[in-house]
Amino acid sequence: MRRSPFYARLYGGALVGLVLVFPFASLIAMAFKHAEISRVENRALAQMPGWPRTRAEWDSFPQRFDAFFNDNFGLRTLLLRLNSNFSTVMLGRSPSDKVVFGHNDWLFYAGDNSIELYRNQRPLSSLQLDNTRTALQRRVGAMQAANRPYLFVVAPDKHTIYPEMMPTYMSRRDPPSQLDQVVAIAGAAGLPVLDLRAALRAGKADGQVYFKDDSHWSDWGAYLGYRRIMAALPLPGLPVLDLDARQFAVPADHAGDLAGMAGLSRREPTRVAQVPADRCAFTATAFQHVGDDIAVRRTFCPQAKFKIVFVGDSFTDGLVKYLSRSFGEVVYVARSGFKPSRQIVPLIEREAPDMVIEELAERHLDSLADTVAPDGR
Structure with missing residues (x-):
């Protein structure tokens, strides 16, 4: 059986490690994160929804929690910055649909x-x-x-x-x-x-x-x-x-x-x-x-x-x-x-x-x- 070159195994291992580590790092960062204003997007980030007390609150809870998670998962700002730099420098366009x-x-x-x-x-x-x-x-x-x-x-x-x-x-x-x-x-x-x-x-x-x-x-x-x-x-x-x-x-x-x-x-x-x-x-x-x-x-x-x-x-x-x-x-x-x-x-x-x-x-x-x-x- 032919073995893969060392650098290929190293690259594959690093990639798998990154995929495994990133979600945990994101959750840890999220746990210590406070609600804030997103300066990149010029808006307030979604707040953690309170415990539902009415039927209407139960019906809307999944959507409200999804908005909170999407806005507040750890390393979000880093990813937005990387996307911004790539879009601006490499593609010559704005990463935001609100800016031309x-x-x-x-x-x-x-x-x-x-x-x-x-x-x-x-x-x-x-x-x-x-x-x-x-x-x-x-x-x-x-x-x-x-x-x-x-x-x-x-x-x-x-x-x-x-x-x-x-x-x-x-x-x-x-x-x-x-x-x-x-x-x-x-x-x-x-x-x-x-x-x-x-x-x-x-x-x-x-x-x-x-x-x-x-x-x-x-x-x-x-x-x-x-x-x-x-x-x-x-x-x-x-x-x-x-x-x-x-x-x-x-x-x-x-x-x-x-x-x-x-x-x-x-x-x-x-x-x-x-x-x-x-x-x-x-x-x-x-x-x-x-x-x-x-x-x-x-x-x-x-x-x-x-x-x-x-x-x-x-x-x-x-x-x-x-x-x-x-x-x-x-x-x-x-x-x-x-x-x-x-x-x-x-x-x-x-x-x-x-x-x-x-x-x-x-x-x-x-x-x-x-x-x-x-x-x-």
């Missing part, structure tokens, strides 16, 4: 139907447009009844401002985009919708307005959005920060959300503004949850006047350092998605602000229509 590699190492968000939106493949239907108009009219009507100005601001998606950095193979249909449609119906109905696209596109000549590794605007881009918002407000005598691109010279780096989703450990060099020392060292409170998917924090600037409520999403983070220096008090309301009027208006009434500003990312514009219930509430 563009030109010159630019990353773009692909979740929430963003690619279809970029390609203008998801126009709003006539019914959606009618419901969008109704949703905004309800907000405006409630604010007018309380004699409060209202402004709705759309934060453009990164691919809208940097389409030249998107992959060449992604063809696009002719406009209108969803944002074009919403701006058009708002203009026809006299609704206060602010479109920031022109200001951000013009600002590209003086600096990068969105991060390469992140889905959000840079410090320079956020400032341009702030200036455009301030110019649209009807409140008199507002102190407005007056900066130019040369003042965005403080070196910094940024860990982008898209780089994290793609499993990349790189940090993007950037530059932030040096705000004049005499412009209100505002104070801020921590976020407090006040309802389902709604949290509130406040900033105070004693040198300024007026109280506003600013309802927004993650794009708001870049605006805080500017807006907080222009108002006596800003109540920042962080919410997930566009909430129906019945969830937001009572909060605003309790705060009694001088004005309400609401911001929404472009990719979530279709959520406006979803807040209009079939029964008309």
Whole structure:
């Protein structure tokens, strides 16, 4: 009987050993693992389900335990990292279906139907447009009844401002985009919708307005959005920060959300503004949850006047350092998605602000229509 060469037996033994050892190592690592946020995937990992007490909990227990095990088995992070490195270096593509590699190492968000939106493949239907108009009219009507100005601001998606950095193979249909449609119906109905696209596109000549590794605007881009918002407000005598691109010279780096989703450990060099020392060292409170998917924090600037409520999403983070220096008090309301009027208006009434500003990312514009219930509430 012919014996296998030594190196072949060694390789086979090592492979068998690895197959046997890996499950035990995974279980040991899992036993000492705590629930956490997955920075690679930008989401909370599934929690260990509690002991079922009802029939419904028994029915869903297998699925909930499976989700927990898949999220928390030992060495998961190592495997995700190896997959990321192999996909990025060897295959030249993102290991995440939520990230697209563009030109010159630019990353773009692909979740929430963003690619279809970029390609203008998801126009709003006539019914959606009618419901969008109704949703905004309800907000405006409630604010007018309380004699409060209202402004709705759309934060453009990164691919809208940097389409030249998107992959060449992604063809696009002719406009209108969803944002074009919403701006058009708002203009026809006299609704206060602010479109920031022109200001951000013009600002590209003086600096990068969105991060390469992140889905959000840079410090320079956020400032341009702030200036455009301030110019649209009807409140008199507002102190407005007056900066130019040369003042965005403080070196910094940024860990982008898209780089994290793609499993990349790189940090993007950037530059932030040096705000004049005499412009209100505002104070801020921590976020407090006040309802389902709604949290509130406040900033105070004693040198300024007026109280506003600013309802927004993650794009708001870049605006805080500017807006907080222009108002006596800003109540920042962080919410997930566009909430129906019945969830937001009572909060605003309790705060009694001088004005309400609401911001929404472009990719979530279709959520406006979803807040209009079939029964008309």
